[in-house]
Amino acid sequence: MDGEIDALVIGAGFAGLYQLHSLRDRLGLSTRLLEAGGDLGGTWYWNRYPGARCDSESHAYRYFFSKELNEEWEWSERYPGPPEILRYLGRVAEKFDLRRDMRFGCRVVSARYDEGANRWRVQTDAGERYAATYLVAAVGCLSSANVPDIPGLRDFSGQWFHTGRWPHQGVDLAGKRVGQIGTGSTGIQAAPAIAQVAAQLTVFQRTATYSVPARNGALTPEFNRWVRENHAEIRAVAQSTPNGHAFRIADRNVADVAPGEREAIYAAAWEKGGLQFRATFRDLLLDPAANDTACEFIKRRIRAIVRDPEAARALSDVDHPYATKRPPIDTDYYETFNRDNVTLVDLRADPIERITPRGIRTRSREHVLDVIVFATGYDAMTGALLAIDIRGRDGRALREDWRAGPHTYLGLQVAGYPNFFTITGPGSPSVLTNMPVAIEQHVEWITDCIAHLRANGIEAIEPDPEAVRAWDAHVAEAANATLLSKAKSSWYYGANVPGKPRVFMPYAGGLARYRKMCAAIAAKGYEGFILGKAGERAVTAARSGSIDALAAARGVGV
Numbered sequence: 001m002d003g004e005i006d007a008l009v010i011g012a013g014f015a016g017l018y019q020l021h022s023l024r025d026r027l028g029l030s031t032r033l034l035e036a037g038g039d040l041g042g043t044w045y046w047n048r049y050p051g052a053r054c055d056s057e058s059h060a061y062r063y064f065f066s067k068e069l070n071e072e073w074e075w076s077e078r079y080p081g082p083p084e085i086l087r088y089l090g091r092v093a094e095k096f097d098l099r100r101d102m103r104f105g106c107r108v109v110s111a112r113y114d115e116g117a118n119r120w121r122v123q124t125d126a127g128e129r130y131a132a133t134y135l136v137a138a139v140g141c142l143s144s145a146n147v148p149d150i151p152g153l154r155d156f157s158g159q160w161f162h163t164g165r166w167p168h169q170g171v172d173l174a175g176k177r178v179g180q181i182g183t184g185s186t187g188i189q190a191a192p193a194i195a196q197v198a199a200q201l202t203v204f205q206r207t208a209t210y211s212v213p214a215r216n217g218a219l220t221p222e223f224n225r226w227v228r229e230n231h232a233e234i235r236a237v238a239q240s241t242p243n244g245h246a247f248r249i250a251d252r253n254v255a256d257v258a259p260g261e262r263e264a265i266y267a268a269a270w271e272k273g274g275l276q277f278r279a280t281f282r283d284l285l286l287d288p289a290a291n292d293t294a295c296e297f298i299k300r301r302i303r304a305i306v307r308d309p310e311a312a313r314a315l316s317d318v319d320h321p322y323a324t325k326r327p328p329i330d331t332d333y334y335e336t337f338n339r340d341n342v343t344l345v346d347l348r349a350d351p352i353e354r355i356t357p358r359g360i361r362t363r364s365r366e367h368v369l370d371v372i373v374f375a376t377g378y379d380a381m382t383g384a385l386l387a388i389d390i391r392g393r394d395g396r397a398l399r400e401d402w403r404a405g406p407h408t409y410l411g412l413q414v415a416g417y418p419n420f421f422t423i424t425g426p427g428s429p430s431v432l433t434n435m436p437v438a439i440e441q442h443v444e445w446i447t448d449c450i451a452h453l454r455a456n457g458i459e460a461i462e463p464d465p466e467a468v469r470a471w472d473a474h475v476a477e478a479a480n481a482t483l484l485s486k487a488k489s490s491w492y493y494g495a496n497v498p499g500k501p502r503v504f505m506p507y508a509g510g511l512a513r514y515r516k517m518c519a520a521i522a523a524k525g526y527e528g529f530i531l532g533k534a535g536e537r538a539v540t541a542a543r544s545g546s547i548d549a550l551a552a553a554r555g556v557g558v
Ligand SMILES: Cc1cc2nc3c(=O)[nH]c(=O)nc-3n(C[C@H](O)[C@H](O)[C@H](O)COP(=O)(O)OP(=O)(O)OC[C@H]3O[C@@H](n4cnc5c(N)ncnc54)[C@H](O)[C@@H]3O)c2cc1C
Pocket: 010, 011, 012, 013, 014, 015, 016, 034, 035, 036, 037, 041, 042, 043, 044, 045, 047, 052, 053, 054, 055, 056, 061, 106, 107, 108, 109, 138, 139, 140, 141, 142, 143, 164, 186, 384, 387, 388, 423, 424, 433, 434, 435, 436, 439
């Protein structure tokens, strides 16, 4: 056995770093972190594509657990790019001396619960073995790259890259004919940057989306001083809003204001830029008529920017309500289609038939290309977990248990997999939030939970299957109470990966409400969880039929 430890953490992004620090330095557990990539950073280690940048505003895209860390760190831009985020996470690792317990270039391939020993037996692709009492998956919701299986890719004579696996040394696109498939948050960032260097950029769009200007810029010393001096207040806002951002959602409905005022509110939000556009009215994701007004506003802006009428039509022909797919923000995305070297292909009208040795053939013609960029997203939320052969009690397999979709309690644990925790797992607010805030909450909940187990001589924790069923139902109910359920082509439903079960995966009830539920459940002795001796399955917590915190969670907000 290579490593006998108390806790093993998989993944070195925001989640894994803080989990390592918490278990090792707060609880004093021997803890190891394994990471498939060559260094820390997670998302920001892998995503080096042209134009890559955060959409969360930097003063909230950070940890809040250490005031000291925040006082000594200053962001330079409203939305940081990968190099700056990596410097930030590197500073975190240095400050808390994390690297000594991290292993890079180590992909976990299997994790098996040994009930007799109450240990997780974990193996890496290099054949290293670890045994740990607690296993924490911090593997990322958006870390398993989705390269669509388009016939002919192997025959392509040029180069191709997925944005989430972009070469760290960069790709020389100067003078090249580039084809970009995908116009989600990534594609919308990449296209303007690629167009500036490529000879020709062809953007292949399957589903049009709504993007709002980001309006990035350098932060002033005054703003940074304000951030330093208002650490507690910024944290309080981020932790008390449904999406974990450091801005509040306006306390008004669309119908509360006259059309002229509504237009002025949208115009001001468009000028200000960023995800705050979504916060202009509280009913945008609840009332179709309210949402229509935002859709119409953005569509009008698109048509006003894009000069070519056919491109303007295709870009504004959006088939879902605003923000029901993750809303992107951009820097000159629509303006890019006014360049002479950029062409839009509307795949709804002219679908891809195959990749040829020379490029991409759509129904109407062949597009000759030197490079194909797949901005085609991720096998989100479950992909990285199911890539590991995870076995719980009696050899049961997670891949089998989740064949029809993920089942969790609070997105934190799975029935039949004792002492296994998932950070921002399916069934938690996760990708519907500014993620570091959701990550911190999970890390702290898991750490407190393990502290409770150890203080009380409890060997194992796992959810009661009844609690999982109730939570599954509540996750579906929360999504259905919003317009999120209207975008069936969304990756929130797994719709971007052929064959993936169509289940709404994140919890749409809002982070603030969710935080309260998690805290209440812990305060009631981990209601809905089974706590006991490994192997005995003694139930010491209240059973799920009466999960008060869940019953109190009626009504949702996004
Ligand atoms: C391009 C892009 C931009 C984003 N921008 C924002 C934003 O503006 N705001 C926001 O809130 N969120 C954003 N996100 C979401 C982002 O993923 C989170 O903000 C955050 O970085 C997630 O951290 P994490 O630690 O949970 O996961 P990750 O950062 O994804 O880290 C998970 C790590 O686990 C490793 N791993 C996975 N499986 C294994 C295995 N079997 N063995 C070993 N290691 C493994 C991966 O290699 C990865 O390094 C963005 C995502 C993408 C893709």
